[in-house]
Amino acid sequence: MQQINNFITILEDIGDSEHAKNVNNEVKELTHNKDSIENVSYSVGLIKES
Secondary structure (H helix, E strand, O other), X not given: XXXXXXXXXXXXXXXXXXXXXXXXXXXXXHHHOHHHHHHOOOOOOOOOOO
């Protein structure tokens, strides 16, 4: 979660507040509403930094 929060902070720092807001909302949806994952209308993917 710390890396996700860092990513959101970086987005805000570079001025991409809309993307930061969308990522924050997606994280909340995926972590707080576990029963509603079936209703997610978009695919969920993971990005690994190498």
